[in-house]
Each structure stands twice: as C-alpha cells, then as structure tokens.
Amino acid sequence: MKKVLIIETNVTRYQGTTEPTGLWLGEAAEFVAEMQKVEIEVDFVSPKGGFVPLDPRSMKYTDESILEIYEDPDFIHRGLTNTLRPDQVNPTDYAAIYYTGGHGVMWDFPKDLTIQNLATAIYDNGGYLVSVCHGVAGLLNIKDKSGNYLIEGKNITGFTTAEEILAGKKTVVPFLNQVEVEKRGGHFKKKRFYHEYAIKDGRILTGQNPFSVRAVAKLLIDELI
Template identity: 30%
Template sequence: MGRILFVYTSCSKSLTGSGTGWYLPEAAHPYYEADTLREVLAQHHTIDFAAPNGPNPPVDENSVQMFKDDESQQFLKDETVTKKFAESKKLSEVDSSQYDAVFYVGGHGPVIDLASDPVNIKLANEFWRSGKITSAVCHGPAALVGVTDEAGNSVFKGRSATCFTNEEEVQVDGVKIIPFLVEDKIKSLGGKFDKTEPWGVKVCVDGKLITGQNPASAKGVGEAIHAAL
C-alpha cells in the first residue's frame, strides 16, 4: 500500500498583489487518477494533504473559473477532499518516513513560498535523500530548487526535468508576479531541461524525479507516480 503526500502552496498573493494559490486541475487530475486506482486496487494508495500553513490552502480562483471539467469540479465538491483540506498538516508536522512519494501541486504560489521555505526544503531533502519518489507539476518544481543530495548537488543536476516554460509564462503575463522563472532556475542548477510546445503534454521521469510541464501534464504525472510505485 502506497502513501502519497500532496503538498500545496499557502501563498494567496503574487508579488504584484494579484490573487494566486494552488492550481485546481493540477491537484484534481492526479488525485482522481490515484482515486480510481485506489478503488480498483483495493485501497492501494493513501493520499494526505499538507501546506506550509496547514489547513485549507488557498486555491487560485482563476483556475476554478477556467477549469470546468468533471474532475476539477468534483474535486471542489468531494467531501473526502474537503476533509483532507480541513485536516491538512503543516509541513513542519509531516513525518516523511510515513510516505512513499511527495507530489508538489503547481500554481504560481510555490515559486513565492515553497521555493525558499527552509521547512519545505528540509522535508523535500528527506524524501529525495531517502530514495523516495519526488514529483511536481507546472510551477511545482520550484519547490525543489533548494533540494540537494548528500554531496550537495541539486536534485536537477544532470537529470531530465520540465516545468511551466518561459514561453508559457510570457503568454499568461506571469513573469512579473513571481521572483524567478522556473525554467531558468532548473537550467542554472544543471538540469537537462525538456519541454514540448506551449500547453502540450510533457512528463519527464528520471529515476525518482518526476516532473510535468503544465496543467495538461498533471494527469500524466499522476500516472507516472503510480507506475513508479
């Protein structure tokens, strides 16, 4: 039986004061991929939620308005999901030894809080250095930029990885609302950056590191996590 930790941002405001948070389909699509398999495979996976500030991390309202697909809308109404959000742990309360994988949900928020949060960096280091699945989608890989192995090498050094691309960031006018471009940061840390066309599906799996490019790639990241487990 696998246990997966979904980590969300607690940031609700961008650098310019516009609303942000975690991005709805980037949680909903992997979750229901997991949920379907959990039912079919007799409770094969357990999913817990966590965020820097704990319960009820803020959703990006723009994503709620943009994504009306069944999974996204069900995620907002699902009583089990609502309970998980209400009971979300603070990152400082998480025991990484209780989990087999960590998954960072995207949204612009992680670039602002998780990327520089020492509690998150310590937690993600524990997952990575224990040889556990370390995964993220879209802006979620920003949460891993401070993660290193025992020798001090970045989790991205020499590994294939992807994230929300610079081109996509320009298209959503997001460059000014975050402290750095995630694509640039991954490259600067020695990552072998890979991508497809803007808004296309791209998932990179390099050992225990699993990353997805954008919202359309979230389900694929979920599938890759299950394959790895």
C-alpha cells in the same frame, strides 16, 4: 502500500500586487483522481498548514472529474481548509512527494526548509519527487548529502517562459523556471506550450503545465504499482 504526500501553497496573491493567486485546482484534483483509481492514499501539507487558497483563474479550467474532487468533503477538509503542517508529517509514511502548482508556489516553495527536509527524507528512503507546472519551484533548492543540487544533471520540466508570456505573468513572477533549473545544472526539457508533457529521470518525475497532471500521475503510478 505507502501514501503520497501532496504539497500545496499558502500564498494568496502575487507578491506586491492585489491580484489573487494560490493553488491551481486541477493540479491537485486531477492528481487525486488518478491516485483514487488505483487506491493510493494521499495526505496534504502546506508550509504553514491550514488554509490553501485557490487561484481563481484555475476555476475556468474544470471538468466533471475536477469538480467531483473539489466537491468531496474530504478534499475540502484535508486538501483546502485543514492541510497538515510539515511538523505533523512523518516522511517514512510516504513513497512520494508531489508538488502542485499555481503561481503562489513560486514564493513559498523554494525557500521552505521544512518542506525541503521532508522531500529529502522521502527521496533518501527510496521515494519519488514529483512536480507539475510551477510545482517545479519546490525542487529547485533540494540538495543531496554532498551539498549538490538534486536536480543537477537531471532532465526536468515545468511551466515554460513561453507559457508565462502567454499567461501574461512574465513581468510579475519572481523568476523563470527554466532559468533557475539551468542555474542549478538541470537539463530543462519542454514541448509546445500548453501541451501535455511529463518526463521521468530516475526517481524525479516532472510535468510541464496544467495539462500534464494526469501524465505525471500515471508515471508515478507505474513506479508504485
């Protein structure tokens, strides 16, 4: 069975501020936990490779399952301190690419052509594009062979404007997910804030918020097994 490539951010702070951000821990850890249950291997990559910062707020939302992954030496090494660079990745090795969230991704995911090229190659090879929460930012600028946005006409979800307001981040984020998805012709779907919600449209699977990680992981597992 092919592996799943997990994408994480290198951004350490909300740009223009001294407030730290980074990867939302549960969005990597819970996904890894679900993959481990069915023995699907994962690799970790970030735009720059190497160190991945954790959003300190995410540490308030842990449970035993998340902490077990967080304390795993393999996750610490490959998922947090020594992630691969895009040029070290062969896209043909992967059946899916999964974009984690945390506000940091809003600054490095949308503009990173190397990650977009990996995603395009995996998708064109019959693979799946998967995201949760702010990870939807990684899907925004991927285009098909005709130069059209891949999410055009697709049902997509991600962290909502209401959730940004409740998180107190609406005024510091560089864009709003719903606005950007709709600019590219996507159909943004959502449920009540901070409730589990994951949807599938073809080979694009998306989850709304941090409480949707396991739901979107299970959608992918259903496709791969």
